[in-house]
Amino acid sequence: MGLFADKYPEVPLAEKERLWAEVKADSRFPAYLYGCYECGICVASCPSARFYDFSPRKIAQAAAREDLELIYEQMNDDVWNCSQCFSCNRCPRQNSPGGLITIIREVAVKNGLKSAKHALEGYGRVIYKIMGTGTQVSPDMLQPDAFPDWGPQVRDVSAELDLWRRALPPETLHTTSTGWQVDEKTIIELYLIWHHTNVMDMIAEVDEGLFMILNDVMEEKLEEAGYEI
Ligand code: SF4
Ligand code: SF4
Incomplete structure (x- = not known):
């Protein structure tokens, strides 16, 4: 159970687990997440965080905590707000929230999630x-x-x-x-x-x-x- 209310209770936990397992199985994943100090440096450097209700810190934290409900929510919403500029790579913990987002987006596309179709239709x-x-x-x-x-x-x-x-x-x-x-x-x-x-x-x-x-x-x-x- 995550810290936030589950926005997609109709999606079985097993499905959220399956998608997360796909993210973690990506060979780039270990190099993109080492834990999180919650320092917010990534947020301060993120252009998308200035314009949207979006935070690379939340992406890294959800992944570090393996909060399946929040990760699924982010896969369907937040990750499409990232402009893939990788300014967040200045993370002192050497995480790459932008890199994590790349993998999460790819999993959303490979699985034909509605959010991916919607984000790419234009x-x-x-x-x-x-x-x-x-x-x-x-x-x-x-x-x-x-x-x-x-x-x-x-x-x-x-x-x-x-x-x-x-x-x-x-x-x-x-x-x-x-x-x-x-x-x-x-x-x-x-x-x-x-x-x-x-x-x-x-x-x-x-x-x-x-x-x-x-x-x-x-x-x-x-x-x-x-x-x-
Ligand atoms: S900069 Fe790195 S350690 Fe700091 S909040 Fe962002 S992901 Fe966590
Ligand atoms: S790659 Fe995405 S999360 Fe990272 S700084 Fe750029 S817009 Fe923000």
């Missing part, structure tokens, strides 16, 4: 772009028609795109043609990595439609290159 297009082409969303794509859900700022940003691009320090990023081209061999390697490391299975858990589109794109390219997946 990123389908970005994930498709990154995984399908091996590159990121380029500023040129920030057009009002393509991103109506991004609100009126897109219109302001897109009006000055050429100027914004020229302001980027690396010269290669000044044009789309040179900045966002991925070599054919590299894209095949990326597709193989995503398949062999089960990233595609994770996508299938959180967004089946996106998985099917990506899988089609990848299968075709891999077959052309002589691979079967």
Whole structure:
């Protein structure tokens, strides 16, 4: 029984235990948690703690106490407020609350938790772009028609795109043609990595439609290159 009221009493304790066991079984886990002094240094360095009801100290403490109810609650809420900046790595106990959050998020995604689906639903297009082409969303794509859900700022940003691009320090990023081209061999390697490391299975858990589109794109390219997946 944890210190706080259980927000998810309908979820059996055995299920919370199973998910926590998955977090602890991650090979990175022992390097991310050594105990907690409760000093709050991580909170003072955390940008997300300034804007949300969120505390990396609570993440480390819940993990150190193995408070299954609170960990499950954090897996469904708090962890999605972290911006993964790792400023909290200055912890004097050498914990990495941000690292713990990375593992917890991955477990949430692998298990298709509703919170993971909800947190990632706005990123389908970005994930498709990154995984399908091996590159990121380029500023040129920030057009009002393509991103109506991004609100009126897109219109302001897109009006000055050429100027914004020229302001980027690396010269290669000044044009789309040179900045966002991925070599054919590299894209095949990326597709193989995503398949062999089960990233595609994770996508299938959180967004089946996106998985099917990506899988089609990848299968075709891999077959052309002589691979079967
Ligand atoms: S900085 Fe480290 S020891 Fe201090 S509260 Fe945060 S996790 Fe605990
Ligand atoms: S990694 Fe997350 S928890 Fe750590 S300082 Fe950054 S936002 Fe806060």
